[in-house]
Amino acid sequence: xxxxxxxxxxxxxxxxxxxxxxxxxxxxxxxxxxxxxxxxxxxxxxxxxxxxxxxxxxxxxxxxxxxxxxxxxxxxxxxxxxxxxxxxxxxxxxxxxxxxxxxxxxxxxxxxxxxxxxxxxx
Numbered sequence: 419x420x421x422x423x424x425x426x427x428x429x430x431x432x433x434x435x436x437x438x439x440x441x442x443x444x445x446x447x448x449x450x451x452x453x454x455x456x457x458x459x460x461x462x463x464x465x466x467x468x469x470x471x472x473x474x475x476x477x478x479x480x481x482x483x484x485x486x487x488x489x490x491x492x493x494x495x496x497x498x499x500x501x502x503x504x505x506x507x508x509x510x511x512x513x514x515x516x517x518x519x520x521x522x523x524x525x526x527x528x529x530x531x532x533x534x535x536x537x538x539x540x
Contacts, residue, residue, distance in 0.1 A: 420520060422468045428521035432466060442494045446486030449494050449526075458529030459498050459505070463491050469522040472509045491524060500528040 423429070430436045431448070438450035441461055452460040465487045469475040475484070495505055505528030510517040 420470060422470050422474075423520050424468070426519055426521050428464050428519050428523060429468070432464070442490065442497065444486070444490055446483055447490035449490065452525065456525075457527040457532060459500060459527065461494060461498070461526040462523050463487070463494060463526060464521055464523040470520050471511045471517065471522050473511060475522045491526065494526060495528070498526075498528065500526070503528065504532075505529075506532050 427436060431438050431450070438448075439453075440448065440450045442449035442463075445466070447463050447465055449461050449463040452462050465475060465479065465483060467475075467479055467483055469479060475487075479487075491507060495501055495507075505526060508525045508527065509522070510525075
């Protein structure tokens with residue numbers, strides 16, 4: 419795993435250097451609308467700590483950070499009234515997993531039927 423890059427876009431958003439369309443913030447997480455949404459609701463949730471991936475987060479974050487982060491994800495889903503119709507939470511990890519920003523984050527997607535998880539490779 420690569421070391422954490424303090425200059426990644428999410429680190430800059432956390433420091434207030436780059437604006438975001440914030441939908442939620444608490445002591446553990448910041449959430450904002452994705453700039454290129456793939457569903458009617460597409461929110462990115464990032465922990466406030468410096469973690470590269472879900473693997474790094476799970477191995478190195480405190481119990482409070484982990485529970486606070488996932489409570490934030492659940493709170494956001496409820497605030498957006500997603501549980502009744504269903505929604506998806508995705509954490510892309512590493513090159514093969516499609517992770518584009520080296521700061522752990524999850525995507526909350528909902529507001530419509532999302533279809534299958536993956537299309538089959540040719």
